[in-house]
Amino acid sequence: MSEKGPHIAVIGSGGAAMAAALKAAERGASVTLIERGTIGGTCVNTGCVPSKILIRAAHIAHLRSESPFDAGLNARAPAVNRPALLAQQQGRVEELRYAKYEGILRDHSGITVLQGEARFIDSKSLSVRLNDGDEQIVHFDRALIGTGARPAIPPVPGLADTPYLTSTSALVLDEIPPRMIVIGASVLAVELAQAFARLGSQVTVLARSRPLSRADPAVGEAVEAAFRREGIEVLKQTEASRVDYLDNEFLVDTGAGTLRADQLLVATGRTPNTDNLNLEAIGVETRGGSIVADDHMQTTVPDIYAAGDCTDQPQFVYVAAAGGSRAGVNMTGGDTTLDLSAMPAVIFTDPQVATVGLTEAEATRQGFKVDTRTLDLKNVPRALVNFETNGFIKMVAEQGSGRLLGVQAVTGEAGELIQTAVMAMRARMTVQDIGDELFPYLTMVEGLKLCAQTFSKDVSKLSCCAV
Incomplete structure (x- = not known):
């Protein structure tokens, strides 16, 4: 550790990583931030921001075609220009990515950015395979893992051989499919199912048990009732047993028969991006791939911290950012915890x-x-x-x-x-x-x-x- 403060390595550049890097730098640390892909992580690029734009556009389309005031106000279903909506969506994504991530990192003298993939050598050093092909060793006093998560894909026979959609790829579709099947009935599944239905798709949702099964049963029942009112079909206690793709059409075998659609959206949860970090070798405990972190964001290895969707904490960007900020404090000599007892x-x-x-x-x-x-x-x-x-x-x-x-x-x-x-x-x-x-x-x-x-x-x- 130098007299100027600790050197901190931050792996990732999403909500948790950025909050940790900025807080640590604010408190006198020198920070090396390592990102293998697009700066900004899931939320701004492929998650919260584009999905809420899509959902809002779908809400406006729905109100123009149907509202409680149709007896007194003319209603007319709008023509959906998906390429124009997509351009508007991605334009805002790029604006926010620059304003909240790229621009801040570019102008911050205390943070050095490396574009590449990090892997722990031991508890005090990383090997970074840079995107230009070179390799760099990064020695650190403390490290923050904020590598996020990616869509989880269930082991359904035939699925891997088809051009299925995930929540990431669905958000950048350049046309609205006439028919869509959604495998899954948790948060992302129900949000995107309703959005695509309101933009013109005939949507069928396959729920392994019931919609939003982790919530109070009345919540799922209310959402299912709303879907029925809008013509969205929800098949409960239904799983895909096989998926095929023939003549530009998905065929999904289920207990309710074989279903057909133009697009298949797989939205069955997310899995942490921890596979390639060499965590087991250095003693960082994981459960199902998720890093175990305490309320100080510390892992089972001293001086290695973790926050956000790669951990066992709830997968919300504001939880990730709060966790990252607290890790930034704790990595620079502070003592603060994350209290999730009243988490919205x-x-x-x-x-x-x-x-x-x-x-x-x-x-x-x-x-x-x-x-x-x-x-x-x-x-x-x-x-x-x-x-x-x-x-x-x-x-x-x-x-x-x-x-x-x-x-x-x-x-x-x-x-x-x-x-x-x-x-x-x-x-x-x-x-x-x-x-x-x-x-x-x-x-x-x-x-x-x-x-x-x-x-x-x-x-x-x-x-x-x-x-």
Whole structure:
């Protein structure tokens, strides 16, 4: 370690890696950042940013062809110019990649960027096979692994011999397929299934169990109901047993028969990019490929840290960035931890799904005695005036104290209202506290207040804005 501060190697350039590099450099470290592919990682290039642009475009297309106000407003299905939408999408991706990643790294005197693939030699050095063919040895005092994850591909017979799509390649399709089959029913699967359906595809979703099977069952049921209303077919308890591709057509064998489509999207989860790092040889523990990291982001090897989707932490870019930032502090002599006890999660279907904290089942498993209430959106004034009352807000509270333990919401703008629930949980508020707070009238977040009030009263008997 030099007098000027530690030398830190950062592997990757996504949310976790960038946060770690910037924080460590801010605290006096010299940083070498190593990236084998495109600077910026998954979120800006092939994940959050392009997917939300696609989803938003699909939402606009849906509203132009169908809305709750069609009796008074003319509706006309739009013509979809996919190449133009794709150009707009990728243009914004390139802008954000430069503004938030490439430009920052280019101008930062404390961070050196190497383009190549890193592999640990031992716990203090890396071999980097540079993209130009040379090799460079990087010695470090501490290292951060932030290599992210990639789409996981199930071992379905025949699948590997077909031109199937992943979430990455689906986002850059230059045309909307007439028919699409989606294998998977978790977050990415349901988001992209609805987006492509709204842009003109006839979509069939194959769910091994049920949609969003890790969520409260009511969440999956609400999303499935929304899909049915839009003509998206959901086949539950259905798996692909074989895939073939003949005459430009996918044939997918299932227990429900052989299904045919023009495109097949495989969205069955993600797998960490840790295969080629030589982790086992240096003693970094992994489980199923995911690096085991503690709440300080430290691995089982002293001075080697990890954050983001390559670890066993939840796969959200804001978790990755928070973890990377804390690793940057800890690698430079600090002591900070990542608390995920009130972590929000959002699924960008329509209606949106947003959650924080414990579900009823999780709270019970953890030994809590719980009270729960579920508020139908017909009791939320904003939903009524929007003529969009499909969905619910559910609260899980500790019995006796009333302390809020979790919220699950399936509503329009659920992703916006959930942060209020996060702050309430951080403050250890009770449902009584929430019910007594001032909330702006005719907002979706007012639904949290109304749901909290249902623990002590019948909100259907209240006047507008009543407390």
